[in-house]
Amino acid sequence: MPAGLLVAIALGILEPTLFLPASLIIVGAHYLTFISLYGIRLYGVLAGVLVGIGAVALFWMPGIRGISGWIGAAVLLAAAVPLYLGSRAAMREPSADPAAA
Incomplete structure (x- = not known):
C-alpha cells in the first residue's frame, strides 16, 4: 500500500487530477486482502x-x-454499516475447525 501511494503521488506531481483516481484504485485493491483475512x-x-x-x-x-x-468517500461511508454488521456476524459464528474449539 505505501508503495502504491507513492505511485499515486508521482502521478499527482505529473498531473494533479490523476492523484485521486489512482488513490482510489490503490485503496480499493488493498481491500482485497481483507476477504481472506476476515x-x-x-x-x-x-x-x-x-x-x-x-x-x-x-x-x-x-x-x-x-x-x-468524494465519490469514494461516499462509497466507504455507505459500506461502513454493512461491513460492521458483517464483522459482528462473522465473530458470532462458531468455528468450523474442531481444533480451534
Whole structure:
C-alpha cells in the first residue's frame, strides 16, 4: 500500500487530477486482502466498486477526476454499516475447525 501511494503521488506531481483516481484504485485493491483475512466477501464488493470508480475516472470520464475522492468517500461511508454488521456476524459464528474449539 505505501508503495502504491507513492505511485499515486508521482502521478499527482505529473498531473494533479490523476492523484485521486489512482488513490482510489490503490485503496480499493488493498481491500482485497481483507476477504481472506476476515472472511467477509463484502470487502470484495467494496474493492471492486472503489477500483471501478478510480478506473472510470482515470480512463473514461476525466470530468469526474476532481470529485472522485468524494465519490469514494461516499462509497466507504455507505459500506461502513454493512461491513460492521458483517464483522459482528462473522465473530458470532462458531468455528468450523474442531481444533480451534
